Amino acid sequence: MCHVRxxxxxxxxxxxRIDQDYADQTREQGCRCGGVLHSARYPRxxxxxxxxxxxxxxxRHSFCCAGCRRRTTPFSVRFLGRRVYVGAIMVxxxxxxxxxxSAAAMRQLDALGVPPATIARWRKWWTTDFVSTPFWTLGxxxxxxxxxxxxxxxSLLERFVATRPPEPLLxxxxxxxxxxxxxxxxxxxxxx
Ligand SMILES: [Zn+2]
Numbered sequence: 001m002c003h004v005r006x007x008x009x010x011x012x013x014x015x016x017r018i019d020q021d022y023a024d025q026t027r028e029q030g031c032r033c034g035g036v037l038h039s040a041r042y043p044r045x046x047x048x049x050x051x052x053x054x055x056x057x058x059x060r061h062s063f064c065c066a067g068c069r070r071r072t073t074p075f076s077v078r079f080l081g082r083r084v085y086v087g088a089i090m091v092x093x094x095x096x097x098x099x100x101x102s103a104a105a106m107r108q109l110d111a112l113g114v115p116p117a118t119i120a121r122w123r124k125w126w127t128t129d130f131v132s133t134p135f136w137t138l139g140x141x142x143x144x145x146x147x148x149x150x151x152x153x154x155s156l157l158e159r160f161v162a163t164r165p166p167e168p169l170l171x172x173x174x175x176x177x178x179x180x181x182x183x184x185x186x187x188x189x190x191x192x
Pocket of ligand 1: 031032033034035065066067068069070
């Protein structure tokens with residue numbers, strides 16, 4: 001489905017541009033206290049990303065208020081929580097395992113080297129933690145017929161194929177972005 005995109009440098013370049021837009025908006029809005037936000041990025045060393053793509057995901061945007069010192073971390077399409085894998089890989093690996101993908105797709109996933117225990121934790125996150133978030137409680141009404149959450153995220157990706165071709169993985173990451181900011185409702189539990 002989208003296993004190739006999950007490691008293409010151009011895809012991560014695009015995700016970085018989107019994250020930069022989120023960061024610009026956050027900085028313009030400023031802190032809740034009215035203070036000015038200064039950049040205070042988190043360095044990241046995500047696993048499973050190719051050498052060519054790594055430079056597009058080696059930090060996460062974040063800000064610190066000059067007044068109250070509170071952290072504000074914008075939405076992200078690159079990082080779904082603090083996991084050591086980027087969101088695109090977490091989604092793609094979870095989706096392919098859930099749908100028992102083609103032999104070629106499975107080989108590509110094996111090449112990413114995600115441990116089986118990690119994949120099992122991600123599967124559990126989708127079927128228990130994710131569906132417990134206010135984000136999903138409110139957001140599920142947008143899908144008709146209802147999503148089979150037992151098959152998430154592949155059941156979610158399928159809806160984005162139907163409604164907004166040609167990049168379901170990107171559409172799903174954009175849709176999930178509110179979950180990636182601690183200041184947003186129902187921010188993700190980590191599930192590393
Ligand atoms: Zn402040």
